[in-house]
Amino acid sequence: MKYETIIGLEVHVELKTDSKLCCGCSTKFPAEPNTLTCPVCLGLPGALPVLNKKAIDLGITAGLALNCKISRECKFDRKQYFYPDLPKGYQITQFYAPICRTGWLKKEFPTGRRRIRITRIHLEEEAGRSYHSGAGIIDSDYSLLDYNRSSIPLIEIVTAPDLRSPREAKEFMEELKIILEYTGVSDCKMEEGSLRCDANISVRRQGDRELGKRAEVKNMNSFRAVEAALEYEAKRQIELLEQNTPLESEETRAWDEGNRETVFMRFKEKAYEYRYFPDPDLLPVIINDDWIKGIRNKLPELPNSKRERYIQEFRLPKDDAALISSSKPMAEFFEAVLKDYSGEPKNVSNWIIGDLVRLINQEKIEFHQIKLKPEALGQMLKILDQGVISSKIAKTVFEEMFYTGNKPEIIIKEQGLEQISDVQLIQEIVVKVMADHPQSIQDYLSGKKKAKSFLVGQVMKETKGKANPGIVNVLLEKELEKIKE
Ligand SMILES: [Zn+2]
Numbered sequence: 001m002k003y004e005t006i007i008g009l010e011v012h013v014e015l016k017t018d019s020k021l022c023c024g025c026s027t028k029f030p031a032e033p034n035t036l037t038c039p040v041c042l043g044l045p046g047a048l049p050v051l052n053k054k055a056i057d058l059g060i061t062a063g064l065a066l067n068c069k070i071s072r073e074c075k076f077d078r079k080q081y082f083y084p085d086l087p088k089g090y091q092i093t094q095f096y097a098p099i100c101r102t103g104w105l106k107k108e109f110p111t112g113r114r115r116i117r118i119t120r121i122h123l124e125e126e127a128g129r130s131y132h133s134g135a136g137i138i139d140s141d142y143s144l145l146d147y148n149r150s151s152i153p154l155i156e157i158v159t160a161p162d163l164r165s166p167r168e169a170k171e172f173m174e175e176l177k178i179i180l181e182y183t184g185v186s187d188c189k190m191e192e193g194s195l196r197c198d199a200n201i202s203v204r205r206q207g208d209r210e211l212g213k214r215a216e217v218k219n220m221n222s223f224r225a226v227e228a229a230l231e232y233e234a235k236r237q238i239e240l241l242e243q244n245t246p247l248e249s250e251e252t253r254a255w256d257e258g259n260r261e262t263v264f265m266r267f268k269e270k271a272y273e274y275r276y277f278p279d280p281d282l283l284p285v286i287i288n289d290d291w292i293k294g295i296r297n298k299l300p301e302l303p304n305s306k307r308e309r310y311i312q313e314f315r316l317p318k319d320d321a322a323l324i325s326s327s328k329p330m331a332e333f334f335e336a337v338l339k340d341y342s343g344e345p346k347n348v349s350n351w352i353i354g355d356l357v358r359l360i361n362q363e364k365i366e367f368h369q370i371k372l373k374p375e376a377l378g379q380m381l382k383i384l385d386q387g388v389i390s391s392k393i394a395k396t397v398f399e400e401m402f403y404t405g406n407k408p409e410i411i412i413k414e415q416g417l418e419q420i421s422d423v424q425l426i427q428e429i430v431v432k433v434m435a436d437h438p439q440s441i442q443d444y445l446s447g448k449k450k451a452k453s454f455l456v457g458q459v460m461k462e463t464k465g466k467a468n469p470g471i472v473n474v475l476l477e478k479e480l481e482k483i484k485e
Contacts, residue, residue, distance in 0.1 A: 002206040003241070005234045006214075007169050007199055008161035011176060012154050013186045014126065014194035015058045021125045021153035022049030022092065022282075029192060033146035041151035043088030049281050051076075055153035056285055059099040059123050060295050062155055062185045065302060066118050068103030070292050074123070076282040079274045084137075084145055085128035092151075095276040097284070098122035099155075106304065107175050109168055116172055117160035126152040155185070161200065161211065166230035170223050173197060178303045182328045190222055201230055202247075203237040212237070213247035217262055219254040229255035233262045306331055314338070314345035324349055329367040333374050340378030343385050351377060355395065359402050371405030380408040388412070390419045392465050421468040423475070426459070429467070430475045433458045444480060452476065 017027060023040035039047035056074075063070050075097040078090040103118035128150040134140035157176070163169045177188045177195060188195040202214035217233055220226045233253065240246050250268040255261075301309075303325045310321035324334050330352065337348045360367060380401065384394045389412060400411045412418060420426060433455055434441060443451035459472045 001242070003203050003234075003238050004206050004208075005165055005201065005203050005230075006161045006211055007163040007166070007201050007230060009157075009159045009163070009169060009172065009197050009199050011157040011159075011173070011195070011197045013062070013157065013180055013188070015055055015153040015155060016184055016186050017052055017054045017058065017153055019052055019054075020151040021052050021055050021123070022151055025151070027152050029148075031148055033144075033148060036148040037150065041087075042147055043086075043150075049092070049279075051282060051285065052153060055123060056099070056287070057295060058153075058185050059121065059155050060287065060292060061183050061299065062157070062180065063100030063103065063121055064292070064296055064299060065179050065183045065185070066100075066103040066105055066121070066157070068100035068118055068121060070287060071097060071099055071101065072288070073097060073284050073286055074099040075284045076123075076279045077276045078279050079124075079276055081274060083127070083130075084143060085130045085147075085150070087128065087147060087150060091125060091127065092279055092282070093124035093156075093276075094122035096278070099287075105172070105175065105179070107172060109171060111164075114162070116162045119158045119160050121155050121157050124154050124156060126150065126154055161202075166227045166234065169199060169230055170227040173223055173226055175303075178326050182300055182303055196221075197226060199226065199230055201233050201237070203234055203241060205241070212241070213250055215247060215250065215262070216252045216268060217255055218252065218265070219256075221257070225255055225257060228260065229262055232260065236262065300328070303328075303331075310345075314349075316345060316349055320346070320349040320353060323353055327367055333367070336374035337378045337381075340375050341381050343381055347381055348377070351381070351398065355398050356402070359399065370402065372402050373405065376401050376405075376407050383408055383412070387421065387468065388418055390465065390467075390469060392460075392469075393417050393419065396465075417466065419468050420463055420466045421471060423471060426463075426467055426471050427475055429459050429462050430455075430472065430479055433462060434476075434479060441480070441483060445484065452480065 019025060020027060020041055023038050025036045025038050025041055028036070040049055060070055074094060076092050077095040079093045079095065080090045082089060098120045100121035101119070103121075104115040105118065106113060106115050126149050128145055128147040130137070131144040131146070132140040133142050137143055159172070163172060180186045180195070181188050186194055190196070197220060199217045199220070200214045201217060202212040204210070204212045215233060215237070217229050220229045237247065252265045252268050253262040254265050256263050306325040307321045310316045310325060311318060314321075316324070325331050334348060334352055338345055341348065356370075356372070360370065377398075380394060380397055383389055384391065389397060397408050397411050397417060400406065400415075401408060404411075437455065437458065440451045440454055444455075455476055456469070456472055459467055459476070460469065
């Protein structure tokens, strides 16, 4: 029997604002516990919220980047529940009139290109953070609370149940992250919790029309965890189906990273249990055409179109184009190099994907922290194309540029790295090397071709790698021919 897995995601994204959703407290991270709080985000009686316009701007930005309809009037509601990290006893969210509806994200999956529908995007506020002395609140002697995060603005992006495998869910999340970073909506740091996702997952027999009962899986803290948790959960639900004991009620489960399994938390709450009602302290926000137009005009070129353009305009291979466009600072660097350098764009992407990414990983830094300037790489490529340095020496120059931020001309001059193309000089060195290694010449004459490579290596060594390898080869060949005769 074949089964189909149906997945929809609820993605929580912390917005990149300087202050919180309804007060002026800073959103910086990390900070001493409870130092970034005020009567509003602590929910003290009588405190009144004032909405942060930047949060609305970023909500609209996310909506436009995901092809959504932007609501002309968005409103805020209260979602009531009790937990110590929620000081007001309710969360400010949007239930009845979210900021965006009905959009889509186009994604190339291994099974083909598809649109994943976005059902809605709503704004809401973050809760505080609790630290329990034990495993959970029930079996702890005490819990500590930090309200620094309380009321930081979030958007929740809800997809339709359009994903068909755990791998697709993971790849969708990766694509979404790139878009949200590009547009400056969020810094999307999963490890710091600024990007999180819950997944609704169900399985059905292939050909069935009706959806099975779903489970909501929480606590997935990395893209890899999303895939692993959903794989586990799909397998578990298929086994239940095969035993004729499918899920009877919708349930919420948590991914246990240590034991690699999903664990039952509770049966899923119904919306009415939260007793949503309009927040009387916050006025509806009217969003007019000019507001939307202003934001649309400022949207950067999105990764999808960049990828296509790199293939068309720069003739980059698909993989290079995908990798470079996946990071905004990397893409900007790539394009900046090409402003100075009119050679093959593929030369530029080779250096970025190869040596640059390797050094960045090695030094454990972020792309935007590098000292290397795009003009410097452009200049180095020109010098390399002109044959002033060999490609081997270029690697040395590149590393030096990476660590010091110096210009290539200066590094080459200071360290005397120009390529030697002086035929007379190379000829002398070739003759000397041959005189020093009579055994290699004997080997060569007796048919060991490897001996020639050894001699080339010796010439390169004598010149500290600076001899033009083409010239070395030609001259050595000539000298060896002479001996044969
Ligand atoms: Zn505050």
